[in-house]
Amino acid sequence: MTHEIAVIPGDGIGQEVTPAAVEVLEALDIDFEFTEADAGDAVLEKTGEALPQETYDLAASADATLFGAAGETAADVILPLRDAVDSFVNIRPAKAYPGIDAVRPETDLVFLRENTEGVYSGLEDRLTQDVSTLTRVVTETASRDLAEFACDYVSEADEHDGFSIVHKANVMRETDGLFRDTIKSVADEEGVETDEVLMDAFATRVCLDPEQFDVIVCPNLAGDVLSDLAAGLVGGLGLLPSANVGPDRALFEPVHGTAPDIAGEGVANPAATIISAAMLLEYLGYDAESEAVHEAVEATLEEGPRTADLGGDASTEDVTNAVIDRL
Amino acid sequence: MTHEIAVIPGDGIGQEVTPAAVEVLEALDIDFEFTEADAGDAVLEKTGEALPQETYDLAASADATLFGAAGETAADVILPLRDAVDSFVNIRPAKAYPGIDAVRPETDLVFLRENTEGVYSGLEDRLTQDVSTLTRVVTETASRDLAEFACDYVSEADEHDGFSIVHKANVMRETDGLFRDTIKSVADEEGVETDEVLMDAFATRVCLDPEQFDVIVCPNLAGDVLSDLAAGLVGGLGLLPSANVGPDRALFEPVHGTAPDIAGEGVANPAATIISAAMLLEYLGYDAESEAVHEAVEATLEEGPRTADLGGDASTEDVTNAVIDRL
Numbered sequence: 001m002t003h004e005i006a007v008i009p010g011d012g013i014g015q016e017v018t019p020a021a022v023e024v025l026e027a028l029d030i031d032f033e034f035t036e037a038d039a040g041d042a043v044l045e046k047t048g049e050a051l052p053q054e055t056y057d058l059a060a061s062a063d064a065t066l067f068g069a070a071g072e073t074a075a076d077v078i079l080p081l082r083d084a085v086d087s088f089v090n091i092r093p094a095k096a097y098p099g100i101d102a103v104r105p106e107t108d109l110v111f112l113r114e115n116t117e118g119v120y121s122g123l124e125d126r127l128t129q130d131v132s133t134l135t136r137v138v139t140e141t142a143s144r145d146l147a148e149f150a151c152d153y154v155s156e157a158d159e160h161d162g163f164s165i166v167h168k169a170n171v172m173r174e175t176d177g178l179f180r181d182t183i184k185s186v187a188d189e190e191g192v193e194t195d196e197v198l199m200d201a202f203a204t205r206v207c208l209d210p211e212q213f214d215v216i217v218c219p220n221l222a223g224d225v226l227s228d229l230a231a232g233l234v235g236g237l238g239l240l241p242s243a244n245v246g247p248d249r250a251l252f253e254p255v256h257g258t259a260p261d262i263a264g265e266g267v268a269n270p271a272a273t274i275i276s277a278a279m280l281l282e283y284l285g286y287d288a289e290s291e292a293v294h295e296a297v298e299a300t301l302e303e304g305p306r307t308a309d310l311g312g313d314a315s316t317e318d319v320t321n322a323v324i325d326r327l
Numbered sequence: 328m329t330h331e332i333a334v335i336p337g338d339g340i341g342q343e344v345t346p347a348a349v350e351v352l353e354a355l356d357i358d359f360e361f362t363e364a365d366a367g368d369a370v371l372e373k374t375g376e377a378l379p380q381e382t383y384d385l386a387a388s389a390d391a392t393l394f395g396a397a398g399e400t401a402a403d404v405i406l407p408l409r410d411a412v413d414s415f416v417n418i419r420p421a422k423a424y425p426g427i428d429a430v431r432p433e434t435d436l437v438f439l440r441e442n443t444e445g446v447y448s449g450l451e452d453r454l455t456q457d458v459s460t461l462t463r464v465v466t467e468t469a470s471r472d473l474a475e476f477a478c479d480y481v482s483e484a485d486e487h488d489g490f491s492i493v494h495k496a497n498v499m500r501e502t503d504g505l506f507r508d509t510i511k512s513v514a515d516e517e518g519v520e521t522d523e524v525l526m527d528a529f530a531t532r533v534c535l536d537p538e539q540f541d542v543i544v545c546p547n548l549a550g551d552v553l554s555d556l557a558a559g560l561v562g563g564l565g566l567l568p569s570a571n572v573g574p575d576r577a578l579f580e581p582v583h584g585t586a587p588d589i590a591g592e593g594v595a596n597p598a599a600t601i602i603s604a605a606m607l608l609e610y611l612g613y614d615a616e617s618e619a620v621h622e623a624v625e626a627t628l629e630e631g632p633r634t635a636d637l638g639g640d641a642s643t644e645d646v647t648n649a650v651i652d653r654l
């Protein structure tokens with residue numbers, strides 16, 4: 001069976017790390033068909049559109065998409081792409097790696113972020129010169145989809161006992177109340193343990209002791225900010241992968257940006273994109289291959305070669321080859 | 328001139344730390360008239376109201392209010408109290424103290440949080456069984472008031488060069504766009520330097536290197552979450568004060584909660600409330616006295632006696648007396 005993979009490198013180091021991850025996937029004995037497409041600042045400049053219709057359509061029909069990064073146009077690219085794959089959950093692991101400097105080396109978290117609504121509704125108005133509004137939307141349907149995914153997610157792996165619901169229902173009583181109650185009731189039905197933490201309290205507590213948390217289920221913006229906070233605790237965005245999962249397809253992307261300061265020099269760290277490719281493998285059912293890629297990246301992070309962001313002087317290609325050699 | 332101070336101890340350790348801060352204020356040669364009032368879980372149980380009308384009225388007429396903490400009813404108490412003093416800005420310093428364990432001991436930040444709108448509008452609806460909404464409101468007026476305050480704030484003290492505007496205008500284009508543009512244009516008019524940071528990027532960057540930030544101006548929920556994140560970096564909520572400032576009056580409160588586990592034992596750390604009282608002194612124009620209280624608290628934190636949360640075995644009274652002795 002052939003798996004159609006859309007490859008959207010985007011801007012900056014996206015052009016370097018995305019092909020690196022594709023090389024790793026090509027080194028495996030799996031029948032992939034890769035199709036590349038444009039998105040981001042460069043294509044906006046050329047064509048007037050940050051996300052050309054054919055790129056959207058490709059992501060909407062491929063089995064999985066690998067995306068690199070976009071510059072100024074990031075929101076105009078990534079939000080529609082999440083929509084193209086009908087993604088209802090954004091999986092964001094934030095894990096410190098041995099040998100990599102981290103504020104909190106014991107951090108090992110997975111955020112399951114609602115990926116369609118909240119303040120990302122796009123419903124904004126300028127009512128008067130003085131007043132602007134945004135309609136924050138929370139539905140039972142989206143909360144239920146997320147909850148069911150979260151219950152499966154923690155049930156499939158022995159290492160997870162349950163999950164924490166992070167919200168701000170003491171202020172957003174109706175909307176985050178609906179989010180919290182729906183998720184809690186699905187988890188109760190499925191016999192999955194949950195606890196609840198207010199979003200602000202979570203921010204304090206995760207700095208003081210990240211080991212008290214494991215899997216975190218939260219609304220869209222909370223997931224955005226709190227997973228980036230966790231990225232700070234593990235030493236930066238450089239190593240963090242993510243998966244935007246929908247019912248029939250999914251999109252994988254490193255959490256980092258385009259790193260314009262080093263773009264074009266062939267020295268970008270491909271680790272986050274290669275780990276995102278490992279998540280893609282798991283998504284398609286290749287658990288052993290996914291595990292092998294994870295292990296090869298971890299060994300490379302620990303033993304080298306390393307790129308400059310981790311204190312080494314290896315190129316993107318050196319690191320990619322080292323990962324492939326370890327498969 | 329007599330200053331009327333409303334004192335609202337609230338629940339749990341609020342009952343212990345608030346009188347401690349009042350003792351410190353009484354030790355100064357200033358003409359205060361203190362009036363105590365109830366709020367919180369206990370008064371809800373007794374009277375059916377977490378915030379009795381006379382407490383609201385007292386805060387709305389006093390020159391300044393000192394508030395302790397409230398339990399489950401926190402939102403029902405503190406949000407109306409902020410409204411009672413017509414507070415448009417919440418000042419939240421987050422500073423690590425010498426000798427106190429901190430994840431990031433170099434942290435020294437001040438958050439100026441918009442205190443009236445955003446997702447705190449209270450405008451929520453359950454449209455259908457499936458759909459709930461919240462109207463996030465951002466006005467030019469509130470943004471301008473905050474900006475003018477922020478410009479004065481950084482101009483009054485030599486140590487501040489300007490401020491960072493933290494927002495999420497790449498997603499909340501109209502609302503956070505209005506917030507950002509209004510604040511930037513006021514700062515430009517006043518010749519105050521600003522830079523801009525996305526809320527998620529701020530969360531990462533402040534963990535990696537808090538010294539790159541100083542004064543942060545942000546919307547209501549961003550201020551709530553990011554100041555609590557900073558609290559995590561300095562070692563917890565235990566030492567953080569805050570001031571809710573309005574045009575004619577203000578309300579001062581420690582950022583911590585009611586600490587039910589130690590309430591009633593006389594061992595709560597009064598530092599955050601005493602530092603909040605120091606902010607009250609500054610607000611009323613007693614700069615020298617404010618400075619003296621700050622210094623006395625810092626010396627006590629460094630040299631002891633210390634309460635159990637900081638590894639000591641002193642009582643609330645021991646610490647309060649030590650602060651008063653150092654004035």
Ligand SMILES: CC(C)[C@H](C(=O)O)[C@@H](O)C(=O)O
Nearest residue numbers: 074075078079224497498527
């Ligand atoms: C670029 C932006 C729209 C996006 C988001 O807010 O989701 C980014 O911060 C992310 O987390 O992938």
Ligand SMILES: CC(C)[C@H](C(=O)O)[C@@H](O)C(=O)O
Nearest residue numbers: 170171200401402405406551
């Ligand atoms: C209790 C709650 C309503 C409040 C807030 O969200 O503002 C608290 O978290 C705070 O920051 O003072």
